[in-house]
Amino acid sequence: MNATSVAAPTADTGSARSGPTIGVLALQGDVREHVAALERCGARPVLVRRESELGAVDALVLPGGESTAISKLLEAFELLEPLRARLRDGMPAFGSCAGMILLASEVLDTRPDAQHLSGIDMTVRRNAFGRQVDSFETDLPFAGVTDGPVRAVFIRAPWVERVGEGVDVLATVPHGPAAGRIVAVRQGKVLATSFHPEVTGDLRVHRMFVDLVRAA
Numbered sequence: 001m002n003a004t005s006v007a008a009p010t011a012d013t014g015s016a017r018s019g020p021t022i023g024v025l026a027l028q029g030d031v032r033e034h035v036a037a038l039e040r041c042g043a044r045p046v047l048v049r050r051e052s053e054l055g056a057v058d059a060l061v062l063p064g065g066e067s068t069a070i071s072k073l074l075e076a077f078e079l080l081e082p083l084r085a086r087l088r089d090g091m092p093a094f095g096s097c098a099g100m101i102l103l104a105s106e107v108l109d110t111r112p113d114a115q116h117l118s119g120i121d122m123t124v125r126r127n128a129f130g131r132q133v134d135s136f137e138t139d140l141p142f143a144g145v146t147d148g149p150v151r152a153v154f155i156r157a158p159w160v161e162r163v164g165e166g167v168d169v170l171a172t173v174p175h176g177p178a179a180g181r182i183v184a185v186r187q188g189k190v191l192a193t194s195f196h197p198e199v200t201g202d203l204r205v206h207r208m209f210v211d212l213v214r215a216a
């Protein structure tokens with residue numbers, strides 16, 4: 001598999017070697033795209049499917065995909081409690097779309113048996129944008145990204161309906177029927193976006209996360 005070979009630690013990638021080791025949760029979803037973006041930011045991405053692999057990373061990316069499927073696989077791979085524990089211990093994390101849903105402390109419109117990780121004190125509504133705009137792209141002003149808006153791709157995306165104290169809102173939908181809806185947040189070292197920065201080639205959100213990991 002491509003993602004595996006891309007992510008395999010190698011001895012001859014100088015810049016990658018010096019970067020932080022960032023796991024990409026590789027149970028389901030757009031793992032390969034996150035691996036590529038992290039590499040281009042100078043981090044060392046590794047795939048995480050086992051508890052031992054989770055234990056070896058400085059931080060973790062939870063990819064876009066299908067949150068209920070990833071939830072089931074987290075249980076099947078016995079990663080749910082270890083991942084909750086690492087988040088409680090302060091491991092930096094970044095979730096895009098399904099990853100955002102998994103990082104929430106409360107999820108609306110999901111399956112009753114779906115698990116979440118409570119990495120960020122927020123209520124997220126799954127598939128929130130509804131049929132007519134269930135997939136769309138827009139230019140999004142993003143707090144902390146100074147050189148122009150971020151191109152944001154939303155695919156059956158969630159939005160954030162409530163944030164707790166200590167959660168920074170980084171982006172809201174600028175116009176249209178969902179104007180004002182929260183689509184990017186950060187609490188401490190945990191970052192989440194409703195959209196998929198990993199699919200656009202715009203590395204600024206990943207760079208923000210890698211800088212946050214470096215500072216941690």
Ligand code: GLN
Pocket residue numbers: 063064065066067068096097098099101126127155156157158
């Ligand atoms: N709708 C998906 C879910 O519920 C998320 C979509 C995505 O990650 N692009 O998990």
